[in-house]
Amino acid sequence: MTLTLPKIIGHRGAMARAPENTLAGFRKARELGATMIEFDAKLSRDGVPVLIHDETVDRTTDGSGAVRDMDVDELRALDAGGWFGPEFAGERIPTLEEGLRLALEIGLAVNIEIKPCPGREIETARIVLETARALWPADKPAPLISSFALASLEQSTLSAPDWPRGYLIWDRPDDWRENVRRLTPATLNVGHERETPESLADYIDTGLPVLAYTVNDPARARVLLDLGVSSIITDVPDLILPII
Numbered sequence: 208m209t210l211t212l213p214k215i216i217g218h219r220g221a222m223a224r225a226p227e228n229t230l231a232g233f234r235k236a237r238e239l240g241a242t243m244i245e246f247d248a249k250l251s252r253d254g255v256p257v258l259i260h261d262e263t264v265d266r267t268t269d270g271s272g273a274v275r276d277m278d279v280d281e282l283r284a285l286d287a288g289g290w291f292g293p294e295f296a297g298e299r300i301p302t303l304e305e306g307l308r309l310a311l312e313i314g315l316a317v318n319i320e321i322k323p324c325p326g327r328e329i330e331t332a333r334i335v336l337e338t339a340r341a342l343w344p345a346d347k348p349a350p351l352i353s354s355f356a357l358a359s360l361e362q363s364t365l366s367a368p369d370w371p372r373g374y375l376i377w378d379r380p381d382d383w384r385e386n387v388r389r390l391t392p393a394t395l396n397v398g399h400e401r402e403t404p405e406s407l408a409d410y411i412d413t414g415l416p417v418l419a420y421t422v423n424d425p426a427r428a429r430v431l432l433d434l435g436v437s438s439i440i441t442d443v444p445d446l447i448l449p450i451i
């Protein structure tokens with residue numbers, strides 16, 4: 208398993224610059240200089256992986272309701288860009304397949320965050336990985352597959368044992384080291400707001416690359432990199448790239 212990580216990863220595309228988890232957002236991240244993006248994948252009611260962060264469509268589209276209660280055709284009928292700015296009106300919730308195809312076309316590496324609706328952790332990981340593996344070329348560096356859901360990461364070890372996994376941490380659980388042993392992640396993806404130099408040192412001591420999210424202040428990004436963080440996941444690639 209080869210894992211080459213850039214210093215900067217665009218969060219949900221470039222979330223502060225274009226609507227999150229949209230194709231326009233991924234293009235914007237690339238334009239701003241990102242070479243890798245993170246996005247969130249969950250299942251529609253009819254089992255199609257789509258890119259959206261929340262459990263409902265309310266915040267990021269012109270519709271309302273739970274993603275788990277909507278088929279992909281209903282989700283695709285929504286406007287996922289106009290809320291951010293009129294120039295993005297008409298953007299759709301992408302399917303995972305569309306997101307990955309665009310990433311390949313414009314030369315972006317990807318971090319797929321599996322963000323299952325509660326109760327669909329295993330199914331979501333299984334279908335996301337089936338979909339991604341069916342189209343991702345074997346000669347390209349494999350996507351980094353991350354999740355807060357341990358059951359999704361566990362399923363990833365079965366569905367894509369050779370693809371790198373990122374163990375997402377917000378409130379560090381007491382048994383995090385045990386989880387690392389069990390889930391054999393390639394990276395630790397940690398919420399920087401919760402971490403101290405000491406806690407970051409614990410992660411770095413594992414020998415795994417540490418990715419910090421979501422860092423939008425260039426001075427903070429510099430501190431984290433100096434402490435040994437490998438990559439910064441950011442909403443504003445244009446602000447963070449100059450300090451690299």
Ligand code: G3P
Nearest residue numbers: 245247320353396420440
């Ligand atoms: O993968 C890093 C980050 O995206 C995790 O949190 O809530 O923004 O998906 P969230």
Ligand code: MG
Nearest residue numbers: 245246247320
């Ligand atoms: Mg995410």
